[in-house]
Amino acid sequence: MTKNVFDKPLEKSTTSLIKDAGKLVASYPKVPITVDCVIFGFEESELKVLLIRSDLEMYKGLWSLLGDNVKNNEELDHAAYRVLKERTGMNDVYLDQVRAFSHPQRHPAGRVITVAYCSLLNIQHHELKIYKNELHWHSFSSIKGLAFDHKEILDACYKWLQKRIQEHPLGFNLLPDKFSLRELQNLYEAILGVSLDRRNFRKKFASMDLLIDVGEMEEDVPHRPGKLYKFNFEKYEKNKRKWIGIDF
Amino acid sequence: MTKNVFDKPLEKSTTSLIKDAGKLVASYPKVPITVDCVIFGFEESELKVLLIRSDLEMYKGLWSLLGDNVKNNEELDHAAYRVLKERTGMNDVYLDQVRAFSHPQRHPAGRVITVAYCSLLNIQHHELKIYKNELHWHSFSSIKGLAFDHKEILDACYKWLQKRIQEHPLGFNLLPDKFSLRELQNLYEAILGVSLDRRNFRKKFASMDLLIDVGEMEEDVPHRPGKLYKFNFEKYEKNKRKWIGIDF
């Protein structure tokens, strides 16, 4: 985090200056802000999205993204983490801001600006607890319409993910700790919507040298089991910079 | 723009439903929203940023980004374009949302959330009119500190630009209509902070086939003049998709 002027002790006349600034700011229009989280999961070779039944009567029967209003003096990132924690019980989930949506009529009750977040988690994770039965995982490709402008937000986050996953090894956040190369490839194919050559795919990951062979095999598969790997998060964090040049 | 539910005529009971939703939304905390534009220019082989003297007494002597509050029912993009138009007189400027900044103490007068925009324009453009003498172009590399959290915003936009310019031909927005390959290369070198091989650089742009030789030469240079080119915006717009796969 960059140091900013607030880290310095306040100077003599600052209190009155803040009052002046306060008057200025007080004249600005004020808007309710929400965060909306697109929570992606991966199961049965399909990309999934966690949705909730809309809490608005007028959207009865429609699903919507998980969101909440942003509290007083709450950071946007914090609000998004809070939503995740409240809805899934999980901490330490991959989360990134995508962008703000501000169409004046996007909320039927009047103006609400929302900031969209994209989050990736492992559906099978033991800490994952989907509270309330209004929450369900939906296959991404089957989602046709959502409440509010949430379909637009979902599509933006999906595109964001498609691009992002080609530049950073994010996919692991969607998989169990131990996974086979087939699962990994299925994941990439599902997200990118293409089919990939198995040998080239494996070669690519081998060259990255970020997979650790855990010395175990798949179980309960109706065919020859594959080796299981885990992602070398430590090594990735260390060498992050060289991945995309700048740590963006 | 995705079609949303508001395109449909309202159903019978909708009015009262909106009232319910309205009550809900009315309970949300409300926040002043601003947009801040990082306006990049390029001159004398240097990346420049347009800054204004801070209008807050307490930041006297410090520079800040160009911004404004977002009006009632105004889209964020619209607010950013408005700032650009008001400050530079220019329309049709390249502009893109980067992200929101929400640190609760980022504004001394209390909570203000801002959405950062990155904009690229041609400093020499004949329509460019910098109103008021509180506005000045600053060499990017010389900017040490800014009012508010604007240095942090500037750095985020700069990183965003570095990444973006490697994926899309944005650089042309910073150059005159006609430019030499040397100017183009200087631009890339300034933004990326590296030096590039001239032959390979030219080869790369030649292979894109997006430059039109206008049949003129540089003038007033103290050495052998180079050919002038213009960017083939039409062709680029047509083939945009193939550039990065998805039109992101």
Add this chain to the structure above:
DNA sequence: ATTTATTATGTAAAAAGTACACATTTCGGA
């Protein structure tokens, strides 16, 4: 005419990406 600075250009080597086939292993059922 000479010097200086810059334009313009090609080729070879290395790296990365793509296309493609076959033997091996396990499961499960006959």
Add this chain to the structure above:
DNA sequence: TCCGAAATGTGTACTTTTTACATAATAAAT
């Protein structure tokens, strides 16, 4: 226990992209 089905695991040739590198030609300034 044998066989078929289904998936794993592996290598090589070809193409494309990226990188490294040097010399002749042009215009300006003196």
